[in-house]
Amino acid sequence: MNIFDAVILGAGASGMWCAHTAAARGLSVCLVDHAKRPGKKIRIAGGGKCNFTNLEVTHADYVSRNPHFVKSALARFSPWHMVEFLSKHDIAWEEREHSQLFCQRSSDELATAIEDTCSMHGVEWRLRHAISGITHTDGLFTVATDNGPIKGRNLVVALGGPAWPQAGATDFGHRIAKQFGHAIVAPYPALAPFAMPKGWALEGLSGIAVPATIECGEKRFTENLLFTHTGISGPVVLHASCRWKKDMPIVIDFLPSSQIEQELKEAGGKPLVRTVLGRLLPDRLVAGLLPAALADKQVAQLSRQDLDHLTQRVHSFTVTPARTEGMKRAEVTGGGVDTDGISSKTMESKRLKGLYFTGEVLDVTGQLGGFNLHWAWASGQAAGIALAESAESIKA
């Protein structure tokens, strides 16, 4: 039976990037996945346009028990590596706000270009393979599948996490890590909408979108907020969800770029509070934020207490989400394989030589803005290079 230099589990962003990096350096590589097409999440990312990197990426854009872990891989893989790759494959891209880079036409182009690059370097595909288990004996890894065993001198686990299961995501990567003695930082849904408690003050505003600031766990994010049937979503909420823990209150500022007291002062004494606020916020939101008795007062009638109450409701609206919408609606999995057990330079396990973990399966969670795909490429490349260097040193 063929023994591959590297068997990579997961033909997603990280697995494919690792595969072509190692194969381009002469290694025999096999990519195994239960999906019928590789790169499903690349194809659906960013609404089909895929926010593939961010020009301002630094370690501060990631949540992990060890915030320094990502530094080495990031230092060796800049956003310009991706720009160069896209340019080489004639894939048009554009920069959007906050230095986010997106495909201009479709993320299918990027997924297909990576797939083609793997094939060009001789990567062998084992798609539609259900994996039933992994064993390691005499320095060889054996992957048991419904189409027979696959053997490799090295094994890369690039299986992502359980978020967004409708794209084929599972927790199998975490289970393999546990099998080989790795600790798992408890997985949680990240970049997910919040479900709000039944009967909360702003219920029934579904469809309204406003710019807002959310303070969550000592971090502040400002972006658009969208009311949904069950709670709130939008970029600002997805950001906050990465820092949120159960029962933690969040503080929302619905007018992040002005001060309500100043606006009222400038409006003069005659207009109703409702009229002044209606110029700044959607009427239905104003009705949810303020009791009618306060909204129907003229500005001149407001007491100090009224003004404080108004300021608190508009600028510091405090609420405790019931929960996030869960793994089904989460764009990424927070937590994962504890980075304590992994080399930050090579992504190799410190417990078992030849075993590697890359991408989202690790306890590395990027904020919204292209950071998760960037991590998938960067960690995939670090492992691909390390595999090639290790093969070289064995030959020498």
Ligand SMILES: Cc1cc2nc3c(=O)[nH]c(=O)nc-3n(C[C@H](O)[C@H](O)[C@H](O)COP(=O)(O)OP(=O)(O)OC[C@H]3O[C@@H](n4cnc5c(N)ncnc54)[C@H](O)[C@@H]3O)c2cc1C
């Ligand atoms: C809707 C959505 C939009 C997103 N948009 C963006 C964005 O614009 N920018 C950004 O940076 N990030 C985005 N992300 C996150 C990003 O897609 C992921 O973080 C990234 O794809 C992780 O790469 P990975 O290679 O680690 O895992 P994945 O890309 O998830 O790849 C894992 C692979 O493993 C396979 N697999 C899993 N379990 C098994 C099993 N048991 N047996 C066999 N195969 C298995 C899967 O089929 C998959 O091919 C988005 C995610 C979602 C869900």
